[in-house]
Amino acid sequence: MAWFRRSKENISGSQKKDLPEGLWAKCDECGEIIHKPALEQNLWVCQKCGYHFRISSKTYIAILTDDGSFKEMDKKLTSKDPLGFVDTKPYKDRIKESIRKTELQDAIRTGVGMMNKRSVVIACMDFSFIGGSMGSVVGEKIARAVDKAIRLKAPLIIISASGGARMMEAAYSLMQMAKTSAKLAQLSRKGLPYISLMTDPTTGGVTASFAMLGDVNIAEPGALIGFAGPRVIKQTIGKDLPEGFQKAEFVQEKGFVDIVVPRKELKGTISSLLGMMCA
C-alpha cells in the first residue's frame, strides 16, 4: 500500500503508442494488462473496455478478406524526395528509416481480394509509416486502386489511418487531395460502390478528401476523426474541448458517419452492404 494516493485516477500520456513488444500489452484506454495472444484472438480489441488498438494494414486485410485471397498491387512504389526537403533531418533519411523500421514501402497498401467470395479492391493505410501521411505515393496508389475497381467493376474499400497530408512533399501532398477526390468521382460515375472506413486517427487532408467521400462512411468505435487536430482547435479557441469531441460516435451524431462498427463486425457489415448495393 502506497503512502500517498493519486487524487486523480491516472496520469497517462495523451500520446497513443504502437503495440509494445513482448507477450503482454497494456490497454491505452483502461490500463488493463492483456495477454497478447488473447488480444490477437479478439482482433486487437480490449476485452475489458472495447478499446480498439491501432493495427497494421496487413492485419486489416487479414480481418476483411477471405484467407489467402489478397493480391497486393503496386508494391514497388516508393516516395521520391522531389523537393529535397530537410527539416531536423532530410526527408530521404526519414523515408529510408521508416521503410526499415516498418517493413512497409509507404503509408498505404493496395490490392484485390475476396470478401465473403466477392471480389473487392482494398486500400489500407498504415499509421506507423510517417503518421500515415499522404504524399504522392498514397495518392497514386489510390488513383490506381480506383482504376482497378473500374476495370474489375468491383467495389472499393479504403481504410484510413492518417495524420493528414505529408508536409515533406508540400504542394505535391496537397494536390493528392484533389487527385484522390477526382478519381473517386470517376468511380462514382461508373455506379460502383465506395466504402470508407475511418480508423483511429483520421484527420487533416485525408479526412478532407477521400475518407469523407464514401457512399457509406464507416468508423471504428472511439476513432478520432476530424479536419483540424484537437490541439490546434484548443489553441485557436483557447477553450477546452467538449467530452467525446471528434470521436467516431460524435462524428456520427453530427451526421458525417453512417455507422460505427466494432472491428469484429466489420467484414459482415461491409459484405451485407455491398450485397445490397451491387450485384
Place this chain on the structure above:
Amino acid sequence: MSKMILEFEKPIVELEKKIDEMRTLSDTLDIGQEIQHLEKKVIQLRENVYAELTRWQRVQLARHPERPYTLDYIGMMTNDFIELHGDRAFGDDKSIVGGFATLGDEPVMLIGHQKGRDTKSNVYRNFGMPQPEGYRKALRLMKLAVKFNRPIVTLLDTPGAFPGIGAEERGQAEAIARNLFEMSHLPVPIVVVVIGEGASGGALGIGVGDKILMMEYTWYSVIAPESCSSILWKSWEYKEQAAEALKLTPTDLLEQKIIDGIIPEPPGGAHRNPEAAAQSLKEAILAELAGLKKLKADKLVEKRIQKFCAMGAWNE
C-alpha cells in the same frame, strides 16, 4: 503611400520619400536632373531587393495588409457584380464571397476567399478562414454557373480553413472533400488564381480547376511555414527555414508543374498599384477563358482530371 512597411521595403520607401520632398523643392531649385537620377536609382534598388527576396519575405508580401483582396479585385475588374449569399442549409459565411459579374464581355461566376483589413472587418470576415458553410455556398454558386453554362473563376486567399468546434461539428472536412469531388467534374471552364495566401485544404477547397495561376507575390502549400515549423522543428522559430523547405512560391510551383502560369504584379507588389494588378489579373483570366472555351465539356473534364492525376513524384 503605404502605411504598413515591411522591413525590406524600408530603403525603397525612404528613397521614394526623399524624391517626394525634392519635388516640392523643385519649383524653387533647379534639381530636375537630381530627381531623375534618384528615380532611376529607386527602380534599380527595387529590382535588386525584389530579385533577392527570400521565400519567407515573399510570404510576408502575400500577407501584406494593403494587398487587394477578392472584393477589391472584383470591384476593379467588373462593374456589375451581384453578390449572392448563403449555402441554403446553415448560413452565410463571410469569408467566402461569390456572385455573377461580367468580366470583359462575358458573364462569369466569381468566387473567392475574403479577408478583412482592420480588426472589425477581420472579425466579420473571420480573417479569411472559412467554415463549412462557406465551401457549401461556393459549391452552390458553382452549380448555378453550370446550370447557366457560365465559366467559374475562383480567387484564393486564405490562411486556412477555420479550426473551430462549430466547423468540425458541421463537417469542415466533408465540405472541403465534397468540393474537390464535385469540382473535378463540373462541365464548365474553371480558372483558379492564388491572389494572396494559398494555405492548404482551406485554399484547395475552391481550387480545383482547368488552369491554376498564381500572382507573382503569393504562396501556395500544404501548410503555412509557421505551423510547419511548429510541427517539424517543434518550435515557431524556424518559419524562414520552413518556407524555404516547402518551396511555396509561384516559381517553385511552376517548376513542380502544379500551376500553369504566374501573373506579374506591378513593381513592389500589388499593394503598390492595385489598379495595375487588377488589370493584369483580368487580362490573364480572360486569356485562359478564351482558350478553355474552345474545349467541349467532356474533354475539359477529362483534361482536368488528367492534370491533377499527373501531380506527384514517386519511384517505381
